[in-house]
Amino acid sequence: EVQLVESGGGLVQPGGSLRLSCGVSGFTLSEHYVDWVRQAPGKGLEWVGRSRNRAKGYSTDFAASVKDRFTFSRDDSKSSLYLEMNSLKTEDTAVYYCARAYRLNGAHFFDFWGQGTLVTVSS
């Protein structure tokens, strides 16, 4: 059974850092793309970034709103992807989801999602 589980959320001050974890099971992390999507309180879904698979050199893309502040790291032996968030702003407050971006015949879609972890940036 495919599962993704996020952890690491919490309260952090503006300008601070936080590392979120996405632990996966039921599939091989190195063979798939995994994205992060966030949702601010009462707002819609916002894409944060993508970590591609080994075949694509683990390349990454980030939304303009987080580029140069957020990065990915990973430990395939632990089936875990990490979202490293620096220089956090109050507008980064959101529930953060990791989701598998499955690719089929050129199409991609988020077929499995984690339950989300809440990040609150406040003084």
Added chain:
Amino acid sequence: QSVLTQPPSISAAPGQKVTISCSGSSSNIGYDSVSWYQQFPGTAPKLLIYDNDKRPSGIPDRFSGSKSGTSATLDITGLQTGDEADYYCEVWDSSLSGVLFGGGTKLTVL
């Protein structure tokens, strides 16, 4: 304001049909396939439609999707009170090199 435009809300009676639109441009909907997600309050989104018009296993055929040019639509027939949720379209944008979500549509079943 999202690059992908959806109506903020839509409502209909049980048993009726609704159509949720998602309008984009040549660099997103006109470029790549569209997916749709359903989200209930406090829960993670759930995949409803992928590759414009395909349903994952377990999704009722009351849900259908289509795409034409730079717009996509999600149709829901035989509305049920349990369909009350937020619905989002999603697509890759080649100009932004990133994923876009529509602003979301809140469906109310009266």
